[in-house]
Amino acid sequence: MTPGTGSWVVGVDSGGSGLRVALAEVVAGGPGPAETVVSRTPVRTGEAGIDARHLLEQLLPMVRGLQDRGAGDGRPVTAVAVGAAGMATLGGQLRAVLPGALEEALGIRGLALATDAVTAYAGALGQRPGAVVAAGTGMVAVGTDLTEWRRADGWGHLLGDCGGGAWLGRAGLTAALRAHDGRRGGSTALLAAAQTVFGPPAGLPGKLYPRTDRPAVLASFAPEVARCAAEGDPVATGIVAEAARRIADAAEAVCPRETDGPPDIALTGGLLRIGDPLLVPLLAELTDRLPQARVVPPAGDPLSGALSIAASLATGSLRLPGDPAMLHLVTPGTPRHD
Amino acid sequence: MTPGTGSWVVGVDSGGSGLRVALAEVVAGGPGPAETVVSRTPVRTGEAGIDARHLLEQLLPMVRGLQDRGAGDGRPVTAVAVGAAGMATLGGQLRAVLPGALEEALGIRGLALATDAVTAYAGALGQRPGAVVAAGTGMVAVGTDLTEWRRADGWGHLLGDCGGGAWLGRAGLTAALRAHDGRRGGSTALLAAAQTVFGPPAGLPGKLYPRTDRPAVLASFAPEVARCAAEGDPVATGIVAEAARRIADAAEAVCPRETDGPPDIALTGGLLRIGDPLLVPLLAELTDRLPQARVVPPAGDPLSGALSIAASLATGSLRLPGDPAMLHLVTPGTPRHD
Structure with a gap:
């Protein structure tokens, strides 16, 4: 069995309309069916960027609530992936605080902090090379050949x-x-x-x-x-x-x-x-x-993309390239930059 | 002698960089050489639009200062013209408060409240038909055939x-x-x-x-x-x-x-x-x-345009057309709309 299969992972999608959190078991290298919970309170953004404490105050009870609903089977969460609008420029506090806080609270071994365009990519195309356009109020395109990310x-x-x-x-x-x-x-x-x-x-x-x-x-x-x-x-x-x-x-x-x-x-x-x-x-x-x-039609949404990144982290099968601004990865052995 | 000649008029230019006030004698139907004073404090704009009290608190001492410097010769001011950015949409309080307040404080008989594009017009072209482009951070054009104003x-x-x-x-x-x-x-x-x-x-x-x-x-x-x-x-x-x-x-x-x-x-x-x-x-x-x-090159700036409108009001020779939004005129006999 692939390492990580049978463990549980968390995907997070944080944006202007609130916070969505999903918990799923890793099956056959990817996330299985997910349990999802939604908060309509957007995570605050202050002068120091996205407020890590405000995110954690919402996220941890939401994860525990999902676990209490029976998901997770008592087994620990091994990886978390957070996609957030503005992660590249406003994610400094998340990069500083979340690795330690989530390791302590959940015992995770892998964490990914991604800009929302990257979770949209992973949701739409998984780990295949290509390009994803995200067009809502704004418009951004990201692409990768699985060696590096490009953004326009x-x-x-x-x-x-x-x-x-x-x-x-x-x-x-x-x-x-x-x-x-x-x-x-x-x-x-x-x-x-x-x-x-x-x-x-x-x-x-x-x-x-x-x-x-x-x-x-x-x-x-x-x-x-x-x-x-x-x-x-x-x-x-x-x-x-x-x-x-x-x-x-x-x-x-x-x-x-x-x-x-x-x-x-x-x-x-x-x-x-x-x-x-x-x-x-x-x-x-x-x-x-x-x-x-x-x-091609997108396979899934940014929340499913976050789950898929977390599952790949848990099983050591992540093919999407890490990037300091777009997909910041903290895995066992990664030096911390606080 | 044309009625109003020999009397004194005030021109005001109010905008984002402050308040400029000029006092001049009416000579041969137009304003003579002006004395000018500048305040670097922009008139406040609140929820009720341009703050009439804040304008008056600055304007009246500035006019008295100009008179004390010897301009005005002790004779009263007969007309005032105020040009302000946003007058059309934010000038409600000015239209309500200024006619009574300036009549009481200065004894004026004529008042013009103009959008800044109209004082720019009067400064540049005087009372001739044509069009004036005002291009700074923003861009607006106004024109008139002396019957009505057009704005684009x-x-x-x-x-x-x-x-x-x-x-x-x-x-x-x-x-x-x-x-x-x-x-x-x-x-x-x-x-x-x-x-x-x-x-x-x-x-x-x-x-x-x-x-x-x-x-x-x-x-x-x-x-x-x-x-x-x-x-x-x-x-x-x-x-x-x-x-x-x-x-x-x-x-x-x-x-x-x-x-x-x-x-x-x-x-x-x-x-x-x-x-x-x-x-x-x-x-x-x-x-x-x-x-x-x-x-043609502009003859003068918006402050000189305000003075020229005030002088035309004082002498009853205003040819620029009144307009509820662009050039609001209060002259003896004009019904007040408070």
Whole structure:
């Protein structure tokens, strides 16, 4: 039996909408069916980054609750993988505190701290080489040839996230206001949609700028842009086509060229729910630029990706490459950097 | 002698960098040489908009200081014009409080409350029909045929201000990060410039998103985009050319078509200091789209525009049209709306 099989592992997905934790037994080298629990309280982010104590205060009772529900069979958890939005830049405290705290509380022998794009990758493609696009309010692409990670975009709504939900909604609102002002390039269809969603244009700045969740407000208009495109509005169609090109730019930048067999590309994230107006031009761009790749449906979500990383750690079979910012690995024998 | 000549008027320019106040005698229908005083304390903006009490607390002592310096000759101030950024949407309290407060404190008979783009217009073109572009961190164009005002853009950095400083800097940083990621459309020249200004790209989000003056941070990179364009970088050249088209879009939307004689267009604001890389394509666009118009140098700044509006009010010679949002006029006989 592969070492680690029969042990239990924990996957964690931490983001703006809360914390999701899953516990599963390792069977045949991968995670078996998982028990999952959800907290709607997002882990706090302070000046020192993601708050490790706040994460632990939620995580440990959630794990014990799962164990008390009968999962885990009394046997210890051997590995944990945490995927978190902002891990690369805001994960310093997690990297300092979690290895010791989780070893003490759970007796784990392996820990992975991953950026959410990496858990999305592992959920979508497992340990195969390829590229994963995560397009929601933001947009980031990550890819690997199993030697190193590449990342493209994910710079946030003012510096990039090109083609993501906030980008798309913002482009649509800008085109609506062009029509309102009588400037070139405006769309009366988008203006009508903006008035329906946000009321009179003069009030729009007041509904956006005072908010702290401006990217989400912008992204809330993305489905309207897609609808106007589906109804034939040429400006909206042009915006969605540009979003498809910008997303393809990122996928192209990270997709490995030389792999055994064709690399896989998976598209993930809530923006894809806007459907064909985006998917049709995006698939056309990807086929055109990356003819060697196969676009495949994602196998699972970021939480299942975290579980799969934890299971691979437990069995010593992790093929995804470690990376100081994207996939920080703490395994027995790894020197600690506190 | 024209009524009002020989009386004194006050012009006010209130914005993000503070408050400027000028006092001048009305001579030959316009303001004579002005005495000016500056406060570096910007008038507060609260939930009820621009704080009228905070404005008055600064303005009245500044006016009395100017009068004490000998200006005004002991004769009363007959009219005041206040230009303020955000007057249209945030000026409710000023419109409610200032008419009574200034009549009581100074004995004025005429008051104008103008959005800063209108005082910029009056400063640049006086009372002639035409269009004025104000391009700094933001970008707005206003125009009038002396019957009504038209405004284009000025929607802020997330909804428009297309071609302004924040727009230009943001486009440059996005292109820099494209190069960093290996995406199409990147510029290594802009990447090198961004690294010089902001340090390693990985730290750039942390230097922008926590700030409350994000538009100013973005705009601080605009001169680098212009420099790269001047040095022949094709991506930077394309960005600046697009900025010129976007600014021309706004000028075109507001410039009156039918006037006695050619309408005048004036370009104002700090962005123009980046010089030829922007001005050459912008003048070409304006000539192409508005062949009937003349591009003229601005005669004065927004503070001189406020003085000129006040002097016209004092002499009953205001030709610029009143507008509830853009140029709110309170003269003897105007019903008060408190």
